[in-house]
Every structure is written in structure tokens, then in C-alpha cells.
Amino acid sequence: MSWTAFAAVFVAFFLTHSIPVRPGIKARLTRTFGARGFGMGYSLLSTAMLVLLIWAAGQAPYVELWPHMLWQRHSAHLGMLTVCLILALSIARPNPFSFGGAHNDRYDPERPGVTRFTRHPILLALAIWAGVHLLPNGDLAHVLLFGVLGSFAVAGHALIDRRKRREMGAEQWQALEAQRRAAPLLQAPASWTGFIGRLAFALGLFATLLWAHPYVIGVSAL
Structure with missing residues (x-):
């Protein structure tokens, strides 16, 4: 190509x-x-x-920028496990700060879940995915690919914040943001069954990605 x-x-x-x-x-x-x-x-x-x-x-x-080493692949595995955890804890959860939240009217800023750490968990997951894939893919095409996608995810935070502030009204957005930031960093989940189910989903997703990588991407992740 x-x-x-x-x-x-x-x-x-x-x-x-x-x-x-x-x-x-x-x-x-x-x-x-x-x-x-x-x-x-x-x-x-x-x-x-x-x-x-x-x-x-x-x-x-193929234009090599840096050589492939084994530690880069292990770092990518750890990063992708983090990505799977973020996705599992954020998908189909209320999040009025970002696009695609489910049942945003049910969002409780005093129990914000993963949004306590970031208003845009999906974009954070995308940024981490791109960043950890840069390490073992040191050729020009993949550096362009993951570098651009990672930058797109980082820039998306500010773009979505501006749009949501405009839609919600700056005063309402700021009040909700203040409540979110005031919540404890770590809280017991409202449902331990649901929390454990999401953790199981994260591990299953990680295992599936490892298994599917050679069939979908053409290269084994292991």
C-alpha cells in the first residue's frame, strides 16, 4: 500500500x-x-x-524509527489491561459530561464512579491504547497512526467540554463539575455484584483481545 x-x-x-x-x-x-x-x-x-x-x-x-524489544510488548499488555478496566467501568454508565452516556438523568455526582477520575473515560482509554501501542510499533506508519489517534483523544477532552458546557449552560456544568470533584476518590460500589461483573467483563475482554489479535490485526499480541 x-x-x-x-x-x-x-x-x-x-x-x-x-x-x-x-x-x-x-x-x-x-x-x-x-x-x-x-x-x-x-x-x-x-x-x-x-x-x-x-x-x-x-x-x-516500512520505515523503522526504533527497534522492537520484549519489554515494550509487556508494557503494552499492562496498558491494555488498564484500558479494559476503564471501558468495563464506564460503558453503559451515566455520564452527562461526555457523549454516549446511558441514562444521564440518573447520574449522581456524589457517587460518580470512574468519572471521579476523568470526565471522559472512553477518551482516556483511547489515549492509553494509542500510547502503549506506540512502544512496540516503532515504524513510521504506526507512529503516525497511534500518535494521531492518541492526540485526537487528548484534544477531544477540551472539545467535548466546550460543547457540553454550551448545551448544559456554563453555570449548570460548573455546579455539576464541582460536585463531581468534591466526591471521594474511592467509594464502595453501589452494587458489589455489578462491580464484580464489570471486573469479570474487563478480564474477559482482555483475554478476547489477546486471542483475536492475530486474526483481526494479523500479528500476535503475545
Whole structure:
């Protein structure tokens, strides 16, 4: 694959990922497919585009920037376990500070869960994923891939904060933020059964990613 083709896949990736922040396009798709249909369809599309982009990076011309070493792979495993834990503790949980929260009207700022540590856990997970994958992938195409995606995740914090402050109103946003920051860093979960279930999901997701890596990405993570 040429650098031009790799760049074209990159552009297509960002175009598809701009859909949720374009109210007109999102509204039309939601009216056509329903909120649930849009959510499921967009999740499948974004996942497929990410896999395509990673595959394209592997097909781009190889230009080594630093050599691969075993410790880099172990660091990536530890980082990905952290990513899985963050995802398991944040998916389908109320989060009025970010996009995609479930039942945001039920959000309790005095028991904010993982949002006590970050308003945008999904973006944090993406940033960690990109960062730990930079270590064992020291060629130019993958450095561009993970460097851009990691920067996109970091920049997304400020972009989403501005949009949500505008939607909620600065005074309401600030009051909710103050309550979130005042909550204890560590609290007993409201449901130990639900908490243990999410931890089990995190471990299962981590094991699944290790198993699927050679089939989906083409390279073993081990």
C-alpha cells in the first residue's frame, strides 16, 4: 500500500468519526434507523474503520524509527489491561459530561464512579491504547497512526467540554463539575455484584483481545 492510500484511509476514518458531532447528519440517521439502530450501526462502522486503519498501517511502506524489544510488548499488555478496566467501568454508565452516556438523568455526582477520575473515560482509554501501542510499533506508519489517534483523544477532552458546557449552560456544568470533584476518590460500589461483573467483563475482554489479535490485526499480541 502506498502512502497516498494510507492517507486516504486515514481521511475516511476521521470523516466517519465526525458523524456524532454533526447534529444534522446524526439527526437524519437517527430518524431513519432509530436511536438504537443508529447507536449499533455507528458502533459497527467505527470498529470496522479502526480495524481497516490499523490494517492499512501494517500495509504501508516500512520505515523503522526504533527497534522492537520484549519489554515494550509487556508494557503494552499492562496498558491494555488498564484500558479494559476503564471501558468495563464506564460503558453503559451515566455520564452527562461526555457523549454516549446511558441514562444521564440518573447520574449522581456524589457517587460518580470512574468519572471521579476523568470526565471522559472512553477518551482516556483511547489515549492509553494509542500510547502503549506506540512502544512496540516503532515504524513510521504506526507512529503516525497511534500518535494521531492518541492526540485526537487528548484534544477531544477540551472539545467535548466546550460543547457540553454550551448545551448544559456554563453555570449548570460548573455546579455539576464541582460536585463531581468534591466526591471521594474511592467509594464502595453501589452494587458489589455489578462491580464484580464489570471486573469479570474487563478480564474477559482482555483475554478476547489477546486471542483475536492475530486474526483481526494479523500479528500476535503475545
